[in-house]
Amino acid sequence: METDIFTFDQERFSADLIKAIKNNQVIFRDxxxxxxxxxxxxxxxxxxxxxKVQALTTETFVKNLGSMQSSIQGTIVAAQAISTASLMVAxxxxxxxxxxxxxxxxxxxxEVSQTINEQNILFYTDKVSQYLSVVQNLKLILQSDxxxxxxxxxxxxxxxxxxxxxxxxxxxxxxxxxxxxxxQIKDKEHIGLILNFVQQMLEILPLxxxxxxxxxxxxxxxxxxxxxxxxxxxxxxxxxxxxxxYLNLMNNRIKSFELKASxxxxxxxxxxxxxxxxxxxxxVELLEKPANEQLSIPQNVK
Amino acid sequence: MAVESxxxxxxxxxFLQYADWQDLKVLANSLIKDHSGKEQWTGGLKKSLDKSIxxxxxxxxxxxxxxxxxxxxxxxxxGGDTFANLTxxxxxxxxxxxxxxxxxxxxxxxxDTANISDVEEKILRLLFQRVLTMDDIGYMYRTLEDKGxxxxxxxxxxxxxxxxxxxxxNGNAGAVAGAGAIFAGIKMIPKLAKVNPIxxxxxxPLTIKDFSSTAYRVTIPAVCIVAMMRTKYxxxxxxxxxx
Numbered sequence: 001m002e003t004d005i006f007t008f009d010q011e012r013f014s015a016d017l018i019k020a021i022k023n024n025q026v027i028f029r030d031x032x033x034x035x036x037x038x039x040x041x042x043x044x045x046x047x048x049x050x051x052k053v054q055a056l057t058t059e060t061f062v063k064n065l066g067s068m069q070s071s072i073q074g075t076i077v078a079a080q081a082i083s084t085a086s087l088m089v090a091x092x093x094x095x096x097x098x099x100x101x102x103x104x105x106x107x108x109x110x111e112v113s114q115t116i117n118e119q120n121i122l123f124y125t126d127k128v129s130q131y132l133s134v135v136q137n138l139k140l141i142l143q144s145d146x147x148x149x150x151x152x153x154x155x156x157x158x159x160x161x162x163x164x165x166x167x168x169x170x171x172x173x174x175x176x177x178x179x180x181x182x183x184q185i186k187d188k189e190h191i192g193l194i195l196n197f198v199q200q201m202l203e204i205l206p207l208x209x210x211x212x213x214x215x216x217x218x219x220x221x222x223x224x225x226x227x228x229x230x231x232x233x234x235x236x237x238x239x240x241x242x243x244x245x246y247l248n249l250m251n252n253r254i255k256s257f258e259l260k261a262s263x264x265x266x267x268x269x270x271x272x273x274x275x276x277x278x279x280x281x282x283x284v285e286l287l288e289k290p291a292n293e294q295l296s297i298p299q300n301v302k
Numbered sequence: 303m304a305v306e307s308x309x310x311x312x313x314x315x316x317f318l319q320y321a322d323w324q325d326l327k328v329l330a331n332s333l334i335k336d337h338s339g340k341e342q343w344t345g346g347l348k349k350s351l352d353k354s355i356x357x358x359x360x361x362x363x364x365x366x367x368x369x370x371x372x373x374x375x376x377x378x379x380x381g382g383d384t385f386a387n388l389t390x391x392x393x394x395x396x397x398x399x400x401x402x403x404x405x406x407x408x409x410x411x412x413x414d415t416a417n418i419s420d421v422e423e424k425i426l427r428l429l430f431q432r433v434l435t436m437d438d439i440g441y442m443y444r445t446l447e448d449k450g451x452x453x454x455x456x457x458x459x460x461x462x463x464x465x466x467x468x469x470x471x472n473g474n475a476g477a478v479a480g481a482g483a484i485f486a487g488i489k490m491i492p493k494l495a496k497v498n499p500i501x502x503x504x505x506x507p508l509t510i511k512d513f514s515s516t517a518y519r520v521t522i523p524a525v526c527i528v529a530m531m532r533t534k535y536x537x538x539x540x541x542x543x544x545x
Contacts, residue, residue, distance in 0.1 A: 247545040256316035278545055 008087070009051035017046045027295040028086040030142075030214050037294035048086075085285045089210060093143050098207065102132045105204055108197040116190050124172040128201070131165040135204070138162060138211040148219060155219055162212045163228070169205065170235045173198055174242060181246045192266030199273055202243060203282070205236060210286040222297045233291035236283055247274055305350050309375035314396040314418045315528070317535045318374055320542045323366035325436055325531050326373060330366070332524050333376045336452065337443035347376040377524050380517045396528070400425075403525045406518055407451070419536070422529035429526070436530050443523065451522050 013021075017033050020026045026045065027034045033045040092098050106129065113125040137158045141151055176194050179185050185194065209232035216225035250267050253259040261268055318326065330351060336342045350372040351365070358364040366373075378393030381402065400421050404411050409424045426433050429449070434442055446452050 244543075244545045248543040251544050255319070256313045257311035258313050274545060 009049040012049035012051075014046045017048075020045055027293045029290075029295060030217055031086065031090070034295040037296045039296065042296040085210065085290060088282070088285060089142075089207075089214060092207060093139055098136070098139055101200075101204055101207075102136060105132060105197075105200040108193070108200045111193050112197050115193055116185075124168065127165055127168040127172065130161075131169050131208070132204075134158060134162045134165055135208040135211065138208065138215055142211060142215055142218065152219060155215055159212060159216055159219075162208070166205075166209065166212070166232070166235075169201065170239060173201055173239055177239075177242045177246055181242075181249065188264070188266055192269065195266055195270045198243060199270055199277065202240065203273075203277055205239075206232075206283045206286040209233075209236065210290070213290060222295075226291075226294070229287060230291045233283075233287040236287055240278075240283065243274070244278065247271075305346050306369075306371040306375060308346075308379065308392050309371040310378055310392050310395060312374060312378065312395050312397075314400075315374040315377070317532060317539075318370040318528075319367075320535060320539075321367075321370065321531050322534075323363040325527075325534070326366040326370060327362075328436065328439060329377075329524065329527050329531065330369070330373045332527055333373065333380065333520060337440075337447070337523075347372055377521070377528070380520045380524070399521055400525055403518070403522055407522065419529075419532055422525065422532060426526060426529055433533060434526065434530050436527075436534060438530070439527070442526055446523055446526075452519050 017026065020033070020035065025036050025039055025041075027036055028048065031050075032047050035041045035043060035045060109125050109128045109132075113122055141155050141158060144151060176198055180191055180194060185191055209229070213225050213229040213232065216228055247267075247270075250259070250264065251271070254261050254264070254267070318329075321329075330347060331339075334341055334348050334351075341348070351369055354365040354369045354372075355362060358368070374396075375393065377399065378395065380393065381396070381399035382393040397418060400418055401411060401413055401416075404421050404425055407425060407428060409421065409428050411421050411424070423433055430438075430442065430445055443452070
């Protein structure tokens with residue numbers, strides 16, 4: 001199946017927008033360029049014009065997906081100066097990437113729940129499945145061209161589910177990392193499955209969190225949208241720091257000969273994807289930057 | 303020959319892979335030269351370093367950083383008994399070296415519970431009354447020389463202290479007598495053929511033992527340098543985290 005990918009058409013940017021970009025006064029959100037907070041000008045600068053950049057088969061596009069973000073970033077390098085997050089989300093919405101990724105995470109969840117038959121883990125893996133469905137729904141709603149009023153009720157329910165399940169995810173993943181780090185899970189196969197799941201979730205969570213933030217923004221909940229992304233950024237940072245702490249602990253133990261790499265093959269397998277996750281900084285584009293940006297609230301909703 | 307292949311996996315020396323190359327050079331030199339810069343003990347490390355420098359002619363930093371295992375291996379070999387190394391092929395772990403040096407200089411440690419960096423700190427405090435930094439290398443060597451802990455180098459400037467140390471810092475009357483015998487033996491070595499065979503027979507076993515067993519003249523300054531390098535590393539260890 002061939003998929004058209006759209007990106008910002010810089011040639012059709014207004015003079016105001018070009019000037020504002022040069023002066024670092026713009027925030028791109030959900031396909032719209034806004035003035036940053038605290039400037040003389042307020043509200044929308046321009047609805048950003050789009051152009052078709054390429055037609056790819058989805059199969060080609062996702063063929064070599066080791067980590068999702070690395071592939072997406074390849075398509076947006078040229079326009080990185082404008083807004084990586086906007087382009088990333090636009091690409092995700094326009095393609096099957098998210099669905100493919102959700103399939104990968106689902107199979108990781110299945111493996112965990114089937115192999116580690118513990119009551120609390122089963123409870124939370126069920127929540128993970130629910131959360132993945134919610135992320136899929138967030139994407140679907142953002143993809144639809146329906147008027148905001150038509151989708152408002154459905155969107156608000158989806159948002160509420162997303163906020164609720166996101167907290168479950170956060171709690172569950174923190175616990176899993178802690179269980180592994182404190183060596184309460186001894187079986188190496190179990191550790192490998194859990195690490196793979198944590199890695200996959202850490203790749204997909206920033207997207208889910210960003211979609212939630214954008215959907216809230218589309219519903220004109222400007223302040224809530226900002227609060228959501230700030231909260232998500234904080235939660236994700238804590239998760240990622242915990243994960244990095246565990247990875248560094250293991251890596252340093254191997255490098256100082258306290259552990260043999262051959263004895264912890266599960267770690268060797270996860271090492272490169274984990275390095276990609278950290279170096280590609282998907283969370284910075286999707287969470288940290290929007291959390292630190294304050295756009296001026298459009299005048300008509302004040 | 304001390305080369306990388308003789309390195310024993312050693313958690314207490316693993317941090318050397320992150321060390322500054324200038325510090326590695328100081329440590330390597332302590333294993334090759336005396337503090338005046340004169341090559342004294344040209345084991346395999348010298349050849350190994352020369353080879354590495356030839357491989358990286360544009361960067362001494364690379365040459366030394368890639369040689370950290372060779373440097374560590376040389377230290378491990380010094381820590382072992384030279385004759386035993388001939389059959390064993392590899393040296394001893396750094397933990398063994400530190401405990402040995404601690405015992406030699408008079409630091410009281412409990413082997414089963416002591417932490418390596420704590421023992422190192424105690425050694426530095428006992429010898430220098432403070433924890434030294436890599437800027438204090440000159441002071442370290444002068445102090446060790448004054449205390450008679452640098453083998454032949456100390457023997458020239460502080461012969462009595464050196465000989466006393468050869469039989470233990472807290473030597474009793476018997477030890478002092480032994481020290482005298484070693485002193486005589488050391489002095490006789492260059493003229494071995496000319497000395498009274500009875501004196502040689504009496505002193506040679508002690509002299510040979512002193513020179514073939516753990517080389518304190520090298521391991522004491524090396525442990526002090528490793529201790530300083532570890533202090534420096536510990537302050538910034540998170541900088542070397544890969545994730």
